[in-house]
Amino acid sequence: MRGILLVFLCLLPITAGGQIVIDKPLSQRLTGYDIDVTLDPVKHTLNGMMNAWWVNHSSKPVGEAMMHMYLNAFSSSQSTFASGGRWSAAGDDGWGWVKISSMKDGMGNDLSGSYGYVSPDDGNVNDKTVLRVVLPEPVAPGDTLVLKIDFVSKLPSPIQRTGYNEDFHFVAQWFPKFGVYETAGMRQREADGWNCHQFHPNSEFYSNHSVYNVSVTLPTEFVTGSGGKLMEETDLGGGLKKVIWRAEDIVDFAWTAWPGYKVVTRKWNNVDITLLTCKMGLSKAENHLDAVVYALEYLAARVGPYPWPHLTFVDPPLSGSGAGGMEYTTLFTTMGGGAVPVFLKMPEMVTVHEFGHAYFMGIMASNEFEEPWLDEGVNSYWEQRIMDHYYGGGYGLVQLPFLKMSDTDQGRLTYISSPSRAIASNDLPSWMYPHGTYSMMSYNKAATWLHTLQGIIGDETMDNVFREYYNRWAFRHPSGRDFISVVNDVVKSEHGDRFGENMNWFFEQVLYGKGECDYRVSGITNYKIRSYSGVVDGDSVTYTRGDRRSDTLYISRISIERLGDIMLPVDILIRFDNGKEVLETWDGKASYRDFEYTGSSKVIWAKLDPLDRIDMDVNRINNSWTLEPDRTAARRMLNKFVLLMQMMISVFTL
Amino acid sequence: MSLFKTLKNGAAAAASSYKLILLIWVTTLVLTLAVGYPLRSFLNMIFGNSMAVERLNDGFDLGITGDLGKSFGGLIASVSAGTMLIGLVGFFIMTFFAGGLFRRFSLAWGGLKVSDFLRTSAGNFIPFLKIALLLMLIIGAYTFILTGIPIIAGLIVSGSPGQTGNIIYGLFVIWALGLPVWLFVADASRRWIAATGSRKVFRALGAGFRALRMRFWHSYLTVLAVVLINAVFILALMWLAGTSTPEKGITVFLFFVATQALFIIRLFMKAWRYASVCEAVK
Numbered sequence: 001m002r003g004i005l006l007v008f009l010c011l012l013p014i015t016a017g018g019q020i021v022i023d024k025p026l027s028q029r030l031t032g033y034d035i036d037v038t039l040d041p042v043k044h045t046l047n048g049m050m051n052a053w054w055v056n057h058s059s060k061p062v063g064e065a066m067m068h069m070y071l072n073a074f075s076s077s078q079s080t081f082a083s084g085g086r087w088s089a090a091g092d093d094g095w096g097w098v099k100i101s102s103m104k105d106g107m108g109n110d111l112s113g114s115y116g117y118v119s120p121d122d123g124n125v126n127d128k129t130v131l132r133v134v135l136p137e138p139v140a141p142g143d144t145l146v147l148k149i150d151f152v153s154k155l156p157s158p159i160q161r162t163g164y165n166e167d168f169h170f171v172a173q174w175f176p177k178f179g180v181y182e183t184a185g186m187r188q189r190e191a192d193g194w195n196c197h198q199f200h201p202n203s204e205f206y207s208n209h210s211v212y213n214v215s216v217t218l219p220t221e222f223v224t225g226s227g228g229k230l231m232e233e234t235d236l237g238g239g240l241k242k243v244i245w246r247a248e249d250i251v252d253f254a255w256t257a258w259p260g261y262k263v264v265t266r267k268w269n270n271v272d273i274t275l276l277t278c279k280m281g282l283s284k285a286e287n288h289l290d291a292v293v294y295a296l297e298y299l300a301a302r303v304g305p306y307p308w309p310h311l312t313f314v315d316p317p318l319s320g321s322g323a324g325g326m327e328y329t330t331l332f333t334t335m336g337g338g339a340v341p342v343f344l345k346m347p348e349m350v351t352v353h354e355f356g357h358a359y360f361m362g363i364m365a366s367n368e369f370e371e372p373w374l375d376e377g378v379n380s381y382w383e384q385r386i387m388d389h390y391y392g393g394g395y396g397l398v399q400l401p402f403l404k405m406s407d408t409d410q411g412r413l414t415y416i417s418s419p420s421r422a423i424a425s426n427d428l429p430s431w432m433y434p435h436g437t438y439s440m441m442s443y444n445k446a447a448t449w450l451h452t453l454q455g456i457i458g459d460e461t462m463d464n465v466f467r468e469y470y471n472r473w474a475f476r477h478p479s480g481r482d483f484i485s486v487v488n489d490v491v492k493s494e495h496g497d498r499f500g501e502n503m504n505w506f507f508e509q510v511l512y513g514k515g516e517c518d519y520r521v522s523g524i525t526n527y528k529i530r531s532y533s534g535v536v537d538g539d540s541v542t543y544t545r546g547d548r549r550s551d552t553l554y555i556s557r558i559s560i561e562r563l564g565d566i567m568l569p570v571d572i573l574i575r576f577d578n579g580k581e582v583l584e585t586w587d588g589k590a591s592y593r594d595f596e597y598t599g600s601s602k603v604i605w606a607k608l609d610p611l612d613r614i615d616m617d618v619n620r621i622n623n624s625w626t627l628e629p630d631r632t633a634a635r636r637m638l639n640k641f642v643l644l645m646q647m648m649i650s651v652f653t654l
Numbered sequence: 655m656s657l658f659k660t661l662k663n664g665a666a667a668a669a670s671s672y673k674l675i676l677l678i679w680v681t682t683l684v685l686t687l688a689v690g691y692p693l694r695s696f697l698n699m700i701f702g703n704s705m706a707v708e709r710l711n712d713g714f715d716l717g718i719t720g721d722l723g724k725s726f727g728g729l730i731a732s733v734s735a736g737t738m739l740i741g742l743v744g745f746f747i748m749t750f751f752a753g754g755l756f757r758r759f760s761l762a763w764g765g766l767k768v769s770d771f772l773r774t775s776a777g778n779f780i781p782f783l784k785i786a787l788l789l790m791l792i793i794g795a796y797t798f799i800l801t802g803i804p805i806i807a808g809l810i811v812s813g814s815p816g817q818t819g820n821i822i823y824g825l826f827v828i829w830a831l832g833l834p835v836w837l838f839v840a841d842a843s844r845r846w847i848a849a850t851g852s853r854k855v856f857r858a859l860g861a862g863f864r865a866l867r868m869r870f871w872h873s874y875l876t877v878l879a880v881v882l883i884n885a886v887f888i889l890a891l892m893w894l895a896g897t898s899t900p901e902k903g904i905t906v907f908l909f910f911v912a913t914q915a916l917f918i919i920r921l922f923m924k925a926w927r928y929a930s931v932c933e934a935v936k
Contacts, residue, residue, distance in 0.1 A: 404712075417720040621722065624706060626704075629707070630707055632902070643895050643914075645740045646682045649745065650920060
């Protein structure tokens with residue numbers, strides 16, 4: 001073990017100890033990788049070696065290591081990722097894999113016979129995406145395990161997140177990579193152990209913040225980009241060059257190479273932003289750069305600083321579109337450049353979303369496999385806030401004079417229009433969501449209830465929740481329970497017991513429960529009452545006259561009902577015919593509630609949740625009731641429909 | 655006859671046929687209202703006493719579609735069915751009235767009573783229908799050859815629509831410039847039927863092509879000028895209708911009056927094309 005420690009100390013200056021990109025380490029840097037490979041653009045292979053190290057930060061010796069071998073998801077149609085027809089190779093040359101030709105530890109011990117594949121999630125014997133290495137001797141607490149691995153990676157085609165198409169290469173999940181060794185208590189775990197899941201169709205991220213020194217040899221005509229800072233690019237002669245990148249404190253390292261890339265750059269504060277795009281995407285380059293600057297600006301102000309001085313993103317060509325819409329912290333891919341009309345902000349939305357993952361999963365490195373809502377849902381929530389803040393006056397997705405849509409509504413729409421919205425709770429592992437509900441649940445339902453939480457606790461408190469989340473959990477591995485704990489602490493400190501002892505009641509319903517939220521105003525009644533009221537007392541009748549100005553009194557009743565299981569506090573705005581408005585608050589727990597008023601004015605309308613703060617409410621049509629419905633919009637739409645139809649028959653006939 | 659004089663005489667002939675054009679307008683209005691009113695009632699029924707309809711005041715907020723639930727599906731199905739119905743019936747109606755209009759514009763003297771207009775519309779309906787279908791088929795093939803095939807070929811060869819984008823724009827301009835040729839042939843053929851009383855469709859098409867060949871540039875530029883003016887007018891009208899959001903009852907009514915007045919002008923402009931072609935081939 002002393003030998004291993006010596007090797008670690010030798011490596012220290014060039015890995016963890018070397019501050020090249022960032023002034024001081026942002027994370028514990030429990031893992032690191034020095035990789036040297038050569039890209040064969042004809043065979044689409046990467047041939048090389050790496051030194052990988054892992055520090056045992058637990059209090060017990062560890063006798064095995066677990067590693068991701070994610071390219072093997074493409075090595076068989078029966079892998080967990082590809083099974084069910086989700087992916088199939090484009091011919092014999094389309095398969096992807098990673099093969100280890102040699103593995104030694106830091107002492108030079110050959111580990112060739114000491115490793116094998118395991119399938120911790122589903123027991124699929126055909127899945128070879130998780131490698132278990134039995135170590136010759138356990139790694140003592142505080143010691144470092146070093147593995148020297150020679151490997152060959154073959155990229156798959158068609159591209160699905162990673163792969164190649166002709167000379168376009170997007171290289172992700174491409175090298176043997178350590179899982180996360182979790183200690184007891186971490187993410188509410190009961191005992192120490194590796195957390196290393198198989199490669200699933202919907203999730204691929206849970207890793208330590210690591211240091212990467214990556215060297216790639218490839219033909220000179222290739223334009224490259226990566227999640228690291230470019231340290232050196234050397235012409236080797238013979239049409240080859242060597243590119244060296246270094247990345248610090250990121251959870252994954254991906255890179256891309258394509259001769260057709262156009263490079264556009266911008267600087268924001270101290271961040272050098274690089275966009276790799278195609279010829280077709282050049283027309284949208286400034287839009288994408290604006291979007292990423294908006295996201296940087298918004299998240300830095302409301303969550304925490306973006307700590308790296310570099311950021312690269314890729315708008316792939318159509319031939320590489322399978323790589324679009326993915327995130328690797330300091331490198332991400334967007335999509336849909338030149339072909340999308342200006343009024344539709346989908347490309348900008350993808351850019352903002354994928355960049356947002358630098359925070360939610362990149363900095364706050366949650367476990368995407370086990371709690372996908374904590375990165376996709378939280379990130380969608382922020383994406384929607386950013387889009388609606390910067391684009392189109394609150395309508396951040398579609399903005400036409402006659403047609404509009406906010407990004408927040410897009411997410412909510414996906415959730416409330418799903419017939420399967422109530423079949424599962426929101427806390428399932430990514431591969432356990434039934435009936436294709438993963439996206440709807442992880443992205444949209446979670447974002448919708450986060451907006452609802454914001455509606456309840458207020459905008460400022462919500463921002464403070466995320467600032468505190470960042471302060472506590474940046475460059476660590478938070479769980480959903482850790483996030484809830486932050487919410488409880490911040491809400492308590494800012495609102496006391498206004499919302500109860502804690503906010504668990506909220507999360508029990510929206511995250512761990514399956515219920516729906518639907519409140520409605522079921523009606524308004526206004527009864528006239530007589531000027532005099534009488535009381536019969538034996539043979540006599542006593543009349544009394546009400547204290548009022550007008551001749552008529554009304555008893556007005558507004559009937560409110562809770563149709564769903566979810567109980568949330570709601571506001572009700574009530575307007576009387578004399579212009580007076582009353583704002584009532586209801587805890588929303590009973591199945592119904594009547595509000596009754598006696599006075600000279602009658603109620604003309606009532607609105608539940610008047611500021612549309614409860615996004616979880618699956619039907620807002622029934623949130624209001626008016627005695628005089630406004631038919632103007634319907635009349636105007638009829639007029640436009642008539643004209644449109646007349647124009648259609650006059651234009652499309654000869 | 656100069657181009658300007660052809661257009662001027664055509665405009666005068668169209669203007670003098672105002673009764674016929676108003677008849678066409680009333681027919682289209684009745685047809686579209688017959689479908690539109692039930693749709694409006696359906697929309698009112700969906701919203702009931704809700705104030706959520708306010709979200710439609712400043713353009714259509716797509717976010718509301720989820721709240722509408724299954725009703726939205728019903729609304730979309732109704733609008734689609736209504737649009738198809740209006741499109742089909744409208745095609746027959748416009749083809750029918752074209753028969754009367756061409757008869758009116760091919761006469762040496764000005765007047766044509768409404769009853770005569772309807773009679774000649776009915777008489778010319780079948781050959782006009784055949785010509786309309788044939789020309790639409792030809793224009794469809796022309797469109798596919800000029801724009802569809804290059805797009806498909808570009809996609810196959812380059813794998814990206816962006817690589818062939820400029821070529822496609824260029825082809826679209828060529829397509830638009832070629833369109834007046836087919837419109838002229840359609841109009842001249844129908845004019846020939848209206849003038850001769852013959853029902854022979856292919857002879858009419860031959861006459862149309864002959865008329866085009868005899869004075870090509872004059873014929874082509876006549877239709878091109880009218881089509882360009884029509885196109886600008888239609889775009890302006892659709893922009894106006896799309897962006898206007900009258901909010902009060904009276905302004906909604908005035909909006910209706912204004913849009914219908916503009917549509918009547920559009921019908922005059924279409925009749926202007928018919929009349930100008932008839933002038934050009936005289």
